Amino acid sequence: MKKRVKCAAVMTALAIGSACLTACGPKSDNTEAGEKTTLRVEIFDRGDVPAGAGTITDNALIRWIQEEFGDPNNIQMEFVSVPRDQEIQQLNVLMSAGEAPDIVFSYSYNTLYDFYKRGGLADLTEYVQNSSNLKNILGDDILKRGQVDGKQVMIPGRRILTGRMAQLIRQDWLDKVGMKAPETKDEFYEVLKAFKEKDPGNVGEKNIPWAISASTPYFTDLLYSFAEWDEMSEAERAVTPWPMKPGFKEGLRFMNKLYNEGLISPDFALDKDSKQMQADFANGYVGFINDDFGRPLQSGSYYETLKKTVPDAKLTAVDTFNDKDGKHPKEIYTPVGLYIVVPASSDNAEAAVKYLDWMAQEDVLLTMQFGWENKTYKLDENGFPVVLETDEAKKLHWYNLGFDIAVIVNGKYLGSQERSVEFNAVATGENKDLYIDCYKNSIRDGWEPVTLPPNDALIKYETNISTKFTELVTKSIMAPSAEFDSLYDKLQKEFVEVGGKEVNEAAVKQYDEIMK
Amino acid sequence: MDETLKCERLKSRRAWRSTSGGWNIKRDWQLYVMLLIPVVYIVIFKYIPMYGVLIAFKDFNIFQGIFKSEWVGTEMFQQLWTMQDFRRAFRNTLMLNVLDLAVGFPVPVFLALCLNELKNLKFKKISQTLLYLPYFMSWVIIGGIVYQLFSTNTGMVNQIIKAAGGEVVPFLTNKWYWVITYLFSGIWRSAGWNTIIYMAAITGVDASLYEAAEVDGAGRIRKMISITLPSIKPTIVIMLIMQVGQMMTIGFERPYVMGNNLVMDFSDVLSTFVYRLGLQNGKFSLSTAAGFFQSVVGLILISSANLISEKMGQRGIW
Amino acid sequence: MKKMKTGFGKLDFLFTVIVGAAVLVTIIPFLNVIAMSLSSPEAITRGSVWLWPAGLNAEAYKAVFTDLSMIWALVYTIILTIFYTVLAMILTVLLAYPLTKNRLRGRKFFTFIFVFTMYFSGGVIPEYILFKNLKIINTMTVLVIPGLLSVYNMIILKSFLMGLPASIEESAYLDGASDFCILFKIILPLSKPILATLCLFYAVFRWNTFQDVLYFVTNSKLYTLQLKLNMLINITQSSELTQFEGANPTRIAAENIKSASIIFATVPIVLVYPWLQKYFVTGMTLGAVKE
Structure with missing residues (x-):
């Protein structure tokens, strides 16, 4: 070979035949x-x-x-x-x-x-x-x-560590508005509203109850929790592109409501590297964040900066994106x-x-x-x-x-997963318990994305549909409420047409064959 | 004696200026020697690797190498052309480049003329150096600053507008406004740098022309327009032709950093499109095909621009 | 000769204002980076640094100046740039001058084969194979020789040369001077502004370009300054990278160190133009020819 x-x-x-080339x-x-x-x-x-x-x-x-x-x-x-x-x-x-x-x-x-x-x-x-x-x-x-x-x-x-995202909320804000940590989406909505109306952080116009950025993983768990799992076959649940899963529209509708009521970052679509999201959080303007489970808590991170800006800030780990069955599905890493x-x-x-x-x-x-x-x-x-x-x-x-x-492991290997979690927790110093809570939340009801060997349709259309996906999500969230339905339907149709349909059919077929 | 000498000189002069005649090695050998090194250089370093363009016509398999990969002819180009995103990227590349040219090209010329008029040499020298500083900042940095200034709700400019009682302007979130912001940021970054070549050209202007104009009673502006500007016209024309030749190429960083999901319709250009294609093996051929397409169009463009300028009496690049 | 009007008139004021405004606007990014380089990392994360430092300190510069690899990269890049610029200019002049001569048979052909390479190139893979066979991968040579000629610059030089009055060369030719002689003794001295400009273009190009270093050089001792800078900054731009690599994100440099590094990598090349300005002297063609 x-x-x-x-x-x-x-x-x-040799084919070039230039005098200057030495032999291989x-x-x-x-x-x-x-x-x-x-x-x-x-x-x-x-x-x-x-x-x-x-x-x-x-x-x-x-x-x-x-x-x-x-x-x-x-x-x-x-x-x-x-x-x-x-x-x-x-x-x-x-x-x-x-x-x-x-x-x-x-x-x-x-x-x-x-x-x-x-x-x-x-x-x-x-x-x-x-x-x-x-x-x-x-x-x-x-x-x-x-x-x-x-x-x-x-x-x-x-x-x-296969956990991915974890949610953190400002406990001091919750205390000030007299509410408990939300465990369902409805409670979540009420809490965000209270944050906005009562401004417990005393930051005035800069108040951002929930900070997100242009990077979709920061809010996709919320969207996914709206999925109507019962209406899908096993294959569809595993591999159908999200805009074609029933329930996705409702997730976006919810976020659209949040956006139009000023409950999430107004310029999130421009924040491609999440710098603005982190800056807002570090400045104490933010009440709730859904971030990589370990990041805010590591030394030198913007959580530390938050503590310097607002010494009374306290964070609690919460898990609030529930689905119909009361579970809190989250995407985790394979x-x-x-x-x-x-x-x-x-x-x-x-x-x-x-x-x-x-x-x-x-x-x-x-x-x-x-x-x-x-x-x-x-x-x-x-x-x-x-x-x-x-x-x-x-x-x-x-x-x-x-x-x-050490390429055969990703993350610090210390014998077992529990020990690695504990090791990281200890390394965060006083945030040890918070870290462990975050990690536990991040894997609760976790589901892995299915990795199929790439099929032809996917290779051909994947650029199209991934771009369309982010366009669909961003524009739907930012649309004026009255235009939401028409905009979503139009973009969703485009998604299907630029390749969503072909990718879905090929993936479902592939999945069924593999699972047989 | 004088007559024969004059004859000789005339003959030589004619020979010197002659454009016809065959290979006159005896007369021109030194020129050919001068050319030798560059030609050898370009054959080795540019023409030998040239076979890489074949990737655009093959289903490139990195394990088989370029020559053994399967020949697919124009299939890659066809595939590209059927991609909606490609056509859009093509359109956007042209549109943004044309606008850049129309709006951005005159600015350095104008700035150079103004700089030339400055009497205080120290101020002039310092300004020149300061003006081109942004050129050295990568787009990542400029993009960060543009974001801080122009983002819809938290950007400084909009804060000022709001404080003055106005409506926020979607500089970065509305695709039409975005184009304006894009153009402005380009001028912001590059205008100062582009004045350099014009400043160099201006130093070559014959000072006696100014004196003569002074005698004729011309004012300063008059001198600028009738002497300086026409004198640097050849430089302007060449720069213009070169830029037209670049109409199909567009850098990656600027549209990538400045663009976002909401303005993709205008911000996705050929370079960002190729980037999104990804570099998995199958896409290598596609991205090379896209590059090849750009090259062909670019060459056609510069040849046409050159032809037009020659027809208009200006010297071209050939 | 009439006496030139001295004093500061209305027009002077206008021009000063125009240039001054342009300077103020364009200087903002630079001020921003300088401010960040002198601030504390927390202030930067908070986004409170705009044109003036917050939490003023020189820690970042201390870190950069004591980083031997950065100092080495600076020295190395300077040497590389000088070497490159000199060779590039020689090549460009040798190419441009003959192509200005109408009497040269094959002129248009030669020009075309060079312009062609502005548009068509083989790409990284054949280049890598070629360089590997020439055994120049991972050497300084690979950063000097392959990119040596910019056809763009050559065309600019060519146009400029063609704009020089033909009578200058003619008289010298008739006096028996050879082409080489004319080129070096007459043409080049008259072309100082444009040569200085092209020197600047080449130097800046070599200084700023790191794509080739990325592909063809793996020995970190041969990394150019801009490449080191790019690695420092870009690592954090891609949040997807962080996510792939699990919730143990790789340690990133503090924001103020990044900014200080940018200044460190930019100031040397920025200073080249002021230094070259002494060549932008007017009236070089004046009086050279008396018809």
């Missing part, structure tokens, strides 16, 4: 004197290597990996950096040039699936079968998600983080899986994610690693490095 790509590259070069060089110092094999591993480059720590491809941790894994196994580790926000483009370029690393990964299942369909991924089934550590940490469920046509072509990393693959052109699939298997041990992960005890972290009374934030420590190990090297 490697020869094929190499041939393509050589033929390409050896494919990345692979076989030196036939002794050591070189294992090339992708690593994200975020441009944030601390001063004195080396580079993203040469630092204390990487040297440690070479000592502990590379040398004993006669493997030369080589890390290939890929800029974080250009990962897919860069990957495409590297693969086209026949220079793809041996271990490659992406969050985009569709991209990797496409690689598979074009014969570009190695079959790792045999090697994974023999990898007890991997099987232990990942488990069958996750490994299955990386199998296509019965072959293990991807190794999915494990996402430790338990998969990155999808790890080995290109078919690689000679080192076995070594690659060996590396991943070695990685899948608790003590190895501990070093990868936290560094070395007493040098970069200390253990507290619960046995949790507490990162030492000194410059000296940063020269050896820093936050993002741990994240990017």
Whole structure:
């Protein structure tokens, strides 16, 4: 397989016939004197290597990996950096040039699936079968998600915390208006109204009872809670695009009402990076927010800024978007983080899986994610690693490095999900209980989006419908009440016509076939 | 003696100015030597990789490489053309670029003329440097500031309007107003930078022309309009032609940062459209096809603009 | 020669006002960034920093100036830019001058093959393969040579040169000067303003462009300043990235450090133009020819 790509590259070069082109060089110092094999591993480059720590491809941790894994196994580790926000483009370029690393990964299942369909991924089934550590940490469920046509072509990393969004409300505002934390949408509406009318934060015109931004996940859980699940088949429930699910219109109608009564951020549609939402919250103008469950509570976040602006501010976790059955459905993440693959052109699939298997041990992960005890972290009374934030420590190990090297897990792995949650909670200091409440809320009644292998209709129309979706949602919410119905119906019809219909039919059919 | 010398000089002069005649290596060899390096450069670095445009005509498979991928002819272009969003993006690209040209092109010229009139040299030098500062700020930053100034309910400009008793203006949320904001932000960012080339041209104006006009009693404005402006006309024409040639290309950052869901109808252009397509493998061919399409149109445009300007007596780019 | 009117008239006032207003408007983004670079991160998150710092402190600048990788990137980018600009100008002049000569057979053909490359290019993949084969990936060379010629700049130079009176060259030619001689001894000295302008264009282009660095350079020691800056800022722009990566969002730089970095990366290149202004001297063509 490697020869094929190499041939393509050589033929390409020769076909041009320029005198200046040298013959295709050896494919990345692979076989030196036939002794050591070189294992090339992708690593994200975020441009944030601390001063004195080396580079993203040469630092204390990487040297440690070479000592502990590379040398004993006669493997030369080589890390290939890929800029974080250009990962897919860069990957495409590297693969086209026949220079793809041996271990490659992406969050985009569709991209990797496409690689598979074009014969570009190695079959790792045999090697994974023999990898007890991997099987232990990942488990069958996750490994299955990386199998296509019965072959293990991807190794999915494990996402430790699958919660996504959690709702927070200003307890001090609730106390001032004399209401209790809402648990249903009706109560929610009453609370928002009270916030608006009574202005418990004393901020006047800037009062925003519920702050959202242009990024739809900040309010989609509310929309989804209006879905009429009974009227849908199992397939439809799983894969039908939202604007075509019954009940979606009512969700938007509700939000439209909120918007027109001044209960949500007036310029949310312009707030593409959510900066305005965060600024409003940090300034104390906001009563309720639905955000990534961990973010407001982490150190250096805008929750801390809020405490500085309004020292009396108190936050409580609530869960108020109920559906007809009294549940609070929320979208959560699949338990998969990155999808790890080995290109078919690689000679080192076995070594690659060996590396991943070695990685899948608790003590190895501990070093990868936290560094070395007493040098970069200390253990507290619960046995949790507490990162030492000194410059000296940063020269050896820093936050993002741990994240990017330990690719088989997404989030800090400490043996079990509960321990990871607790670890994060403790790290937030005095907000420990709040964090735990938020996390519990974020997974209650959680449902995973279904990942189907991309079908042709989806590939063809997905850009269309995703754009149309955001247009539909934003415009419907902002429409004057009297125009809501006509606007929604018009846009929904357009959604169906630009591809919603085809995608729906194909997805339902695909789902039924898979579930048979 | 004089006669023969004069003859020689005339012959040489004619030879110097001659446009016809074949390859006169003996006379022109130095010029060809000068050309040698650039030509070698362009063959190696631009023409050799040129085969990449073939991706637009193939179903590109990165594992097979460009040459082995399946040839699909114009299928990608057809697919593009049937996409509603593509046609809209095409229309928007043209529309925004034409407006940019109409509204934004004269501003740097005007500014350069004004700068030239400044008597206080220190003020002039400082202004020139300050004027082009926004050009160095990326659109992400400019976009953030535009948002702070012009957002519908919380933007500063609208706050002032509200305080003065007026109605808020949907600068960024209504697609018609959005176009105006878009154009203004472009001028804001680039006008200062674009004055530089005109300032350079103005320094080349023959000072004796001004003296002669002074003698004829021309006022300052008169001098500006009748001397400075016509003298930099060749520069203006060239810049104009080049910009017309860029009518089909549009940067990504500006419309992306300034656009939003509500004004997509006007803000989605070819660059943002390609970005939304995504770069999964199948889309590589589509996005290359879109780029190829832009290139062809661009080349046609610049050739036409050039032709027109030549017909009007101005020197073109060839 | 009549004495030029001195003193500050109504028109002077008008022009000063126009230019002054333009300056005030265009300076806003810069002031905003400077203000943010001198403010506390909380004040910025709150959105309270506009044209004046809030929570005035120089922490951000301290952080940037003690960041060795930034200092190195600055030095490296300066060296790269100078190198690039000099080579680019040489190439541009060598190309533009012959193309101005009507007598050169093949002139239109050559011009066309260059203009063609303004519109058609192969894209990143063939370029990557070419550079790989030339073994220049991950070297400084790949940032200098491939982008060396801007046809756009060349055309500007060409038009300018064609605007010079032909009589200047003619007299020199008749006196027996060679083309090289004419180019270097006569044409170039007369073209100082336009050459200075193009130097600026090339320098700014190389300084600001980081797309090629992104694709062709992986050794972070060879990162240009703008690339480092871009990575610093863009990481936070994409909230989807954060969501993908789970609720442990990667640590991001404080807002004031981002702003200080922007200033750090921008000031050097901004200073190039004032420095070049001494070449924008009038009347170079004056008196060169006496018909």
